Amino acid sequence: MSGALVRPLLLAGCLHGVFAECNVYLETETMAGPEECTNDGLADITNPEEKAMAACLHECWASYVITSQPANGTNAAKAMPERSSCSITTTVPIQCNPIELSCTKPFSEFPNACSGKLPFFSIGPIEQDFYLAFYAYSQELGGGKFEKLLATRRILDKNTTCSANYQVRKAHGDNCFGLTTISETTGPAVAPPLPPAIDDMPDSWPKFPPVFPQQPTTTAAPTDDGAFRHFMRVLPWIAGPLALLCAIGGGLLLRRARQTEERRALRSGRSETSSVEIPSVNSLSRA
Known part of the structure; x- marks a missing residue:
């Protein structure tokens, strides 16, 4: 076999060894976004x-069937x-055209992101290109569980970006x-x-961070100034009952003091009565 034939066969064998392919489909019936991204928006188009x-x-x-292109x-x-x-x-029959993608990392690596331009068909006066990106990443589900996702963003124009997961x-x-x-994957x-x-x-392509479980929010302790303002707001509600308690307490103290004074006076009167001298029998006889 000549060298001219051997080299293409060896190259084909090497390329086959690193070739990768996956079939992906939309998780939902339609994408999310404005206007023609969704089925509802599609129904509203009059042209x-x-x-x-x-x-x-x-x-x-x-x-889609997404494949690596090691030759490129x-x-x-x-x-x-x-x-x-x-x-x-x-x-005019409309074909679903393939999209050449360029990835940030080698095709088999994770996480990754790829993008491409779709030279779309034209119908009458309408002619437009579309831009497609895939994002491979992982997010936390909570409870120590994680999952890998393949998200997409499609830019139709400056005001229309469609989004979905595959x-x-x-x-x-x-x-x-x-x-x-x-x-499902590990964290x-x-x-x-x-x-x-x-x-x-x-x-520009949107940044696409992973979504983490929502953490419970905690209320920060108020500063000294905030505590003072809070005290001034509740002071009118405290002052009234406090004044009433003071009045009741003062009245009780006065009443107790008056009762104590009356008991002291009563004891003093009894002492004077008991100290009066009673004439003896001898003194009466002398008289």
Whole structure:
């Protein structure tokens, strides 16, 4: 076998050894966000061409086969919609186009983030590019439990960013962003990096930190100044009852003092009566 044939075969074998693939699908029926991100927003669109384009977006982004692209570099990947074309009837058939992705880290590493530009179709006067990012990260659920997630952000224009999470339906090992079909993992929670920026983006990629369980809030002890103001606010409510108690206590003390004085006077009168001299029999006889 000639060297010209051996080299491509060896290269193909090496590429096959590091090739990674996973199938992902939306966790929810629709994405979250304004206008055409959601089914409700889609129903409100009145322009038929714009509505058809938005409906096709919903079909195309429902599920993907994401594969590494080692021939283009360790950080290269591709997101291929599982649906090849849109089912919406339009004057021009609409295809669900693949998206070339560039990742912040090698495709198999976790956490990670990838981004790409989708040169979307045009219908009549409508022509628009869309920007897609995937974020692979983990978050704490509470109770010492953690989970891995694959989130997405889609920038349609400066005022429209759609968001959702994807579930991994199938993965070959854990070399697809480090994700598997089992989302439960060990801690700690780790945030994803920012996806690579793309030229001419209408807005920058949002930072996507992990979500931690809400911690109970504690009320800080008031400062001295705050304690003084609090005392001044409640002082009128304390002063009235306190004055009443003082008046009652003073009255009781006066009454007790008066009773003590009366008892002392009574004892003094009894003493004077008992000290009067009684004439003896002899003195009466002399008289």
